[in-house]
Amino acid sequence: MRPKAELHLHIEGTLEPELVVELARRNGVELPTFDTEEIRARYDFADLQSFLDIYYDNMAVLRTEQDFHDLAAAYLRRAEEQGVRHAEIFFDPQAHLTRGVPLEAVFSGLSAALGDSPVSSALILCFLRDRGAEEAEAVLRATLPFREQFIGVGLDSAEVGHPPSLFRRVFDIAAGEGLRRVAHAGEEGGPDYVWEALDVLKVERVDHGIRSMEDPELVARLREERIPLTVCPLSNVRLRVVPTLRDHILPAMLDEGLMVTVNSDDPAYFGGYVEDNYRALRDELGMTDEQLDRIARNSFEASFVPVDASP
Numbered sequence: 001m002r003p004k005a006e007l008h009l010h011i012e013g014t015l016e017p018e019l020v021v022e023l024a025r026r027n028g029v030e031l032p033t034f035d036t037e038e039i040r041a042r043y044d045f046a047d048l049q050s051f052l053d054i055y056y057d058n059m060a061v062l063r064t065e066q067d068f069h070d071l072a073a074a075y076l077r078r079a080e081e082q083g084v085r086h087a088e089i090f091f092d093p094q095a096h097l098t099r100g101v102p103l104e105a106v107f108s109g110l111s112a113a114l115g116d117s118p119v120s121s122a123l124i125l126c127f128l129r130d131r132g133a134e135e136a137e138a139v140l141r142a143t144l145p146f147r148e149q150f151i152g153v154g155l156d157s158a159e160v161g162h163p164p165s166l167f168r169r170v171f172d173i174a175a176g177e178g179l180r181r182v183a184h185a186g187e188e189g190g191p192d193y194v195w196e197a198l199d200v201l202k203v204e205r206v207d208h209g210i211r212s213m214e215d216p217e218l219v220a221r222l223r224e225e226r227i228p229l230t231v232c233p234l235s236n237v238r239l240r241v242v243p244t245l246r247d248h249i250l251p252a253m254l255d256e257g258l259m260v261t262v263n264s265d266d267p268a269y270f271g272g273y274v275e276d277n278y279r280a281l282r283d284e285l286g287m288t289d290e291q292l293d294r295i296a297r298n299s300f301e302a303s304f305v306p307v308d309a310s311p
């Protein structure tokens with residue numbers, strides 16, 4: 001299997017229904033159902049928000065350091081099976097702090113699992129854009145005592161109505177701390193969100209970014225500056241950003257000379273881990289081994305942490 005790096009992966013999005021049930025039982029958390037098939041049957045999303053509602057609800061089972069450890073350890077085992085050599089992993093501290101889970105539990109659990117895995121990895125702290133810039137700044141300050149445990153900051157959650165420019169200050173503070181910067185932009189939001197992420201937040205990678213293709217000037221900028229785009233094909237289909245995989249603009253992005261990578265986003269919800277995304281691009285979109293090899297090479301080049309990419 002082709003070695004690859006995964007650069008767009010929300011650790012909370014790897015919470016499989018089986019683990020939801022196991023952790024609910026362990027922590028005495030009530031669920032609407034303990035039937036994993038029934039849980040899975042609800043994963044029929046109309047858009048990003050309808051996914052986020054269930055994604056945040058399911059997080060109620062994540063309470064202790066052990067829970068965060070088990071979540072990340074399970075992902076890293078799957079990732080290794082899928083040919084992942086290196087993973088830069090998003091996590092959403094606000095989604096846990098607001099439920100009364102201390103930062104110590106989140107960081108200790110995740111960091112212990114990352115340290116134990118043969119897969120190289122690093123954490124990227126994401127701000128929930130729909131909770132506003134003020135809270136993002138407070139969270140960044142609260143996490144600075146854990147500064148050595150993450151390499152960068154990102155911006156995720158409901159995109160439209162929460163443009164990147166609102167987060168200028170917190171991204172400036174993060175840059176001053178030597179943190180790397182990424183942001184979700186151009187998933188449901190338009191090319192203007194991608195411009196803002198680049199110009200205002202000074203991001204070094206754009207997460208999704210597929211709607212950049214609507215703006216030729218933006219495409220030229222992304223190409224000239226070799227800004228990596230972390231595209232998530234199965235996610236885009238499940239969140240109805242594109243009607244079917246056959247309609248995906250990814251091959252056109254490659255033809256434009258963009259620095260495209262392929263990633264799984266929230267694999268427990270979107271029907272596949274990263275190699276499943278590569279395989280679907282080959283089987284359903286007819287992408288060639290040469291194209292997929294190029295994408296895999298891009299994933300290493302776009303990593304913040306240097307890793308050995310040899311087969």
Ligand SMILES: Nc1ncnc2[nH]cnc12
Pocket residue numbers: 010013048156157158159184187235265266
């Ligand atoms: N695809 C996605 N877009 C925005 N926020 C997210 N949080 C988890 N997955 C996300």
Ligand SMILES: [Zn+2]
Pocket residue numbers: 008009010156184207265
């Ligand atoms: Zn994402």
